[in-house]
Amino acid sequence: MLRKGGFLELLHHHLLPFLALLGLGFGPSAGCPVDCVCYPSPMTVSCQSHHFLTIPEGIPEESERVFLQNNQISVLLRGHFSPALVTLWVYSNNLTLVDPATFRGFVHLEELDLGDNRHLRELAPETFRGLARLHALHLYKCGLSALPSGLFRGLHSLQYLYLQDNRLDHLPDDLFADLVNLSHLFLHGNRLRALHPDTFRGPIHLDRLLLHQNRLQRVHPRAFHDLGRLTLLFLFNNSLAELPGEALAPLGALEYLRLNSNPWACDCRARSLWEWLRRFRGSSSSVGCESPEGRRGQDLKELLPEAFRACSGSESLNQVNGPPRFRSPGDRGPPRDHHHPQLHASPEKGKGGRADQGYRKNCTKSRHRTTKPASLGPWKDAGPEAEEVPDYKQKSNLGLLPKPRGKCPRGPLPPPSGVQQGTRSRGAARAGGRGGVLWAAHLVARLVVALVVIVR
Template sequence: MKLVAGLAVLWLWVAEAVENCPSVCKCSQKFSTEKIEVNCQKRGLENIPPQLPLDSWILKMGDNLLQDVPANILTSSPKIESVNLERNSIKLIDPQAFGGAQRLKLLNLQGNQISKLPVKGFKDLLNLRFLMLGHNQIASLKPNMFIGMKNLSDLDLPLNSLTALPPNAFKPLVALKVLDLALNRIQRISPKAFVGLEELIFLNLDNNKLKNIQAGTFGPLTGLEMLVLDNNLLSTLATSTLDGLSNLRELYVRKNEIESLPADVFRHTPKLTHVGLSGNRLHSIDGNMLANMQGLKEVYLFDNPWKCDCSINSLVHYIAQTTANHSPLRRLLCVSPEAVRDRPIHQLKSDELPC
């Protein structure tokens, strides 16, 4: 009798779970917990199901036909922690869309058609850790867009239409660790754009339109460990540009238009271990500057138009003496003068460098 009673209870639970699951979706329960995953991926849906199981933990709505996110989409499932809305056709997000979703930790909106974020639209997401907004059409940012997100650790905004970063753009995000702004069209960064981001560890500005960066812009980023500025239009890197980055360990400024570097450019970054300067327009560089960087492990200098005269004597000496990996040596070549054209720099001797 006990076995029959147990089976009856199990049948009733299964029936209830199926009843509460949207008919077009598939619901599954995590073993040994009451957490339910609601999978509505690739169902051709134009709307988010109005009723979800009370114990919903994950909602997957990717690859559907949603055009907007209406108000209070998660009120029927207050325990939800992860929502995936990627690769729909979402253009609008109601300011109250995520009202009451205080347990939400991950929100994926990448691959939509969002051009504008709602003011205070994420204010209820007090425990959100990951916000993915990449591959949209977001053209501008304002500080009040991120109000309330005091626990956000990862903000992904690549492949959007940003042209500038205004003052205090991310100020409410006091716990942010990772900020990805790659593949935008950013030309201007306010010197106060990164105020409030003392906890940031990784900043990616790869593939933008930056020609210069004002002194002190990175000053608030006292905890930053990795900065990526590859594929921009920077013509120089001033000492003041790196002011405040005392914990920086990796700096990548590859494929820019840098022609020269001040001898003290890394004065404010004593912990650097990796520096990428390949693909620029450098003719020479002070080898003593590199030699004085005691922790340097990797420095990438290839694909620059090196002028192998006595101006690079200190670089030749540095390469011969250092134990750091200074890029694939076979690609570190002289461009001029003609007598040493295409010679690997590490094969040169000081007496071969004309003045």
């Protein structure tokens, strides 16, 4: 038998270092903020839902993921976080100010969620400057009434941009010019009134554009001229009386189009749109006529050619661009008159083994969420007969969108290898933390029994 002192010495010198190697801690720890839970590999600090008024002190500098959602934090300043961050969630707080230098030097940051901060009504142009690896930026439900020019400058890796449910009434020209890898742009639930020729200049690989539930009245014929790869366009629930067929002509890859719930004028102004719709092979909603009186309630797509016989020939889309063509994903290419040095510098193999000049798919690994609905859930095919589309105000509802083709695989994160808890007030322990401690205690008991057997 091993004497008692010898057993304690063995426990101190061998068992506890082994537990530390596994990342397990007990009681108060200087490595984890008070009332937070910490996980190693990668270092994660979870301080959600604790009514914090400020950023909690003691966040380890090596932290890669910090979760601060559902608190009452009002200000983000430089020095609050370490540049080692990869994922930062500060959604559903009370943010009123984000210092422009808060994220300076954060070259590893991939996902930043500042959404659902209703009083964050403005951002400085340089707020996100230098975030070269950022692939997901959440600014939904922030009360933003305007976005400054240059806000997204240099974000060449950005794939997902959430701007829905703000108060935006206009978008500066070339706002998205640097977003050459952007694939999903959410702008629904704002107050936009018009789309100009350079509103969407730049994101030539954009796949999905959601503009429904705005106040759109005018769409310039060249509003979508850079969006040759777009597969989904939502324009329902706006104030559109007309939409030039010329505006849709560049969308050769379009598969899903929703135009319902607009006050369409089905007179000669609708001729080019009617001709485009006749040749469109994808899925489109109904286009209900509001005027003239004799055509109210009819579907523009169902009108006969006689309805436009009295219209002048200059209004025909065929004289301008010819019939639209539905292309397969492997046949998509950027517009020939557009050049981006970032894209043409290193051409890679495209689908089917051919060299797709200028197309660099950004396959940055996604960091899936565990406490919040995923940014992009499983996609369901809406089907060619789908007419009405549900309200997509919440990200959790985006799983109803059609399934994308040829997207980067995004696997789930592995479970943490251990749990470390900060000091907690009585009654504030979380279920997840208790589970980690019980698991650690169980492991300690098994190791002690094994050591006793060995020493015997």
